[in-house]
Amino acid sequence: MKTIIEPFRIKVVEPIRMTTREERAHLLEKAGYNVFLLHSDDVLIDLLTDSGTAAMSAAQWGAIMRGDESYAGSPSYYRFRDTVREIFGFKQIIPTHQGRAAERILFSTVCEPGDVVPNNTHFDTTRANIEATGARAVDLPIAEGLIPSHVHPFKGNMDVEALSELIAEVGPERVPLVMITVTNNTGGGQPVSMANIRAVSEVCRTHGIDFYVDACRFAENAYLIKLREHGYADAPLPDIVHEMFGYTDGCTMSAKKDGLANIGGFLATNDEELARDERDLLILTEGFPTYGGLAGRDLEAVAVGLREVLHEDYLEYRLASVRYLGEHISGFGVPIVQPPGGHAIYIDAAAFFPHLDPLELPGQSLVAELYLEGGVRSVEIGTVMFGTHDWETGKETASSMELVRLALPRRVYTQSHVDYLVEVIHEVWDRREAIGGFRFTYQAPTLRHFTARFEPSYRFAARVRGSPPCGELPDRVISTPPTEIIT
Ligand SMILES: *Cc1c(COP(=O)(O)O)cnc(C)c1O
Numbered sequence: 001m002k003t004i005i006e007p008f009r010i011k012v013v014e015p016i017r018m019t020t021r022e023e024r025a026h027l028l029e030k031a032g033y034n035v036f037l038l039h040s041d042d043v044l045i046d047l048l049t050d051s052g053t054a055a056m057s058a059a060q061w062g063a064i065m066r067g068d069e070s071y072a073g074s075p076s077y078y079r080f081r082d083t084v085r086e087i088f089g090f091k092q093i094i095p096t097h098q099g100r101a102a103e104r105i106l107f108s109t110v111c112e113p114g115d116v117v118p119n120n121t122h123f124d125t126t127r128a129n130i131e132a133t134g135a136r137a138v139d140l141p142i143a144e145g146l147i148p149s150h151v152h153p154f155k156g157n158m159d160v161e162a163l164s165e166l167i168a169e170v171g172p173e174r175v176p177l178v179m180i181t182v183t184n185n186t187g188g189g190q191p192v193s194m195a196n197i198r199a200v201s202e203v204c205r206t207h208g209i210d211f212y213v214d215a216c217r218f219a220e221n222a223y224l225i226k227l228r229e230h231g232y233a234d235a236p237l238p239d240i241v242h243e244m245f246g247y248t249d250g251c252t253m254s255a256k257k258d259g260l261a262n263i264g265g266f267l268a269t270n271d272e273e274l275a276r277d278e279r280d281l282l283i284l285t286e287g288f289p290t291y292g293g294l295a296g297r298d299l300e301a302v303a304v305g306l307r308e309v310l311h312e313d314y315l316e317y318r319l320a321s322v323r324y325l326g327e328h329i330s331g332f333g334v335p336i337v338q339p340p341g342g343h344a345i346y347i348d349a350a351a352f353f354p355h356l357d358p359l360e361l362p363g364q365s366l367v368a369e370l371y372l373e374g375g376v377r378s379v380e381i382g383t384v385m386f387g388t389h390d391w392e393t394g395k396e397t398a399s400s401m402e403l404v405r406l407a408l409p410r411r412v413y414t415q416s417h418v419d420y421l422v423e424v425i426h427e428v429w430d431r432r433e434a435i436g437g438f439r440f441t442y443q444a445p446t447l448r449h450f451t452a453r454f455e456p457s458y459r460f461a462a463r464v465r466g467s468p469p470c471g472e473l474p475d476r477v478i479s480t481p482p483t484e485i486i487t
Pocket of ligand 1: 051098099100101123125126181185214216253254255256257264265
């Protein structure tokens with residue numbers, strides 16, 4: 001078989017700025033070792049997120065020029081609506097500025113305090129929007145999904161038995177809807193099988209509960225069904241997508257992922273009455289129903305992007321680049337969430353640094369080292385993001401997993417960028433035993449990972465600054481934010 005190449009050529013380029021190790025050491029220290037606080041032009045390869053970071057095509061830029069900015073009834077809306085209808089099969093299409101706006105409108109319309117909303121694994125904004133209504137967000141992943149090294153073709157699946165038990169326990173009247181996230185982002189970008197979607201839908205039908213999809217990465221999930229699920233190898237992608245959504249009652253979507261756009265989203269359903277209530281809320285906070293917080297030009301870019309994302313050459317290249325990265329680094333021993341999923345590789349930082357305690361923030365160490373070594377920006381999904389700090393006792397509690405996510409923006413980096421990335425990871429891997437941990441010097445009461453500041457333990461500090469070892473990590477957390485934290 002020949003090399004799977006990037007199925008595009010490059011018309012416009014964005015230079016990336018090379019930095020030296022010394023510069024990066026200085027920038028990292030200045031940012032309190034929090035890569036969210038770096039300026040992005042100090043980053044060489046930015047794998048912080050695959051959200052809103054796609055490179056748009058010539059056809060999308062062309063469509064942008066056609067964007068009609070009429071307040072009401074813009075033809076751009078109708079092109080957007082018809083595309084979404086055709087691909088997903090829903091009748092009522094409500095544009096929103098991004099995914100979380102669709103979530104807020106949906107959940108504040110259907111949830112009551114005390115309700116329960118199950119999902120394979122809720123994305124953080126989904127959970128937050130459910131909890132904001134007083135309802136409870138429950139994760140029901142299959143057991144295999146929680147073991148990073150375990151290989152399973154559909155680790156994103158929902159535990160159907162646990163779903164039935166939960167419904168029996170709380171009563172179907174307390175469950176306004178069941179949701180399934182494709183691919184399961186929080187659970188490692190792992191796909192959900194068609195069989196699982198069908199099984200969840202049957203449980204929902206039996207109890208008269210609506211079934212929604214968090215559709216952010218619907219195309220990557222559909223292609224993984226084609227590659228991995230029996231009976232779909234020859235099915236055209238649009239048919240797989242139709243079948244997936246045909247089992248459901250609606251979806252929320254962030255077009256910043258598989259919309260191949262830099263902004264946008266939507267909420268879709270067949271329920272006319274529900275859609276009317278949702279549009280009333282939309283008008284209150286997002287905008288008139290034919291633009292929903294977007295410019296006409298954005299609606300055009302999303303309409304074109306939703307079609308392009310279903311090109312099989314694109315998806316073959318997309319999944320091959322993620323797999324290529326995963327196979328190369330696991331080839332020399334780096335522990336990753338197996339098998340490689342749709343949009344990212346997740347390194348198991350606890351297994352990468354077995355000598356570090358979770359409270360020494362091994363994921364944070366790896367994130368800092370990858371930047372220092374090669375200007376690569378990744379994101380910690382472990383104790384920094386999901387651990388807790390007790391403000392009365394000062395006690396820190398670790399998260400159940402210590403992952404570092406390398407999310408690949410769509411159509412942005414080439415194979416030689418990925419080769420460079422593999423080399424950077426290899427360098428860090430080779431000297432992993434000499435790498436130390438971190439501690440918080442500042443954290444905010446909520447969503448602390450965005451603005452936290454850290455201090456390295458002696459091993460890191462010794463290498464960066466040549467300073468002598470200082471021994472034990474004192475447990476100090478400053479609660480006043482340093483000045484100039486985010487600007
Ligand atoms: C990104 C994302 C969202 C939220 O979308 P935004 O466009 O960032 O508001 C919801 N669910 C999943 C699975 C996501 O990845």
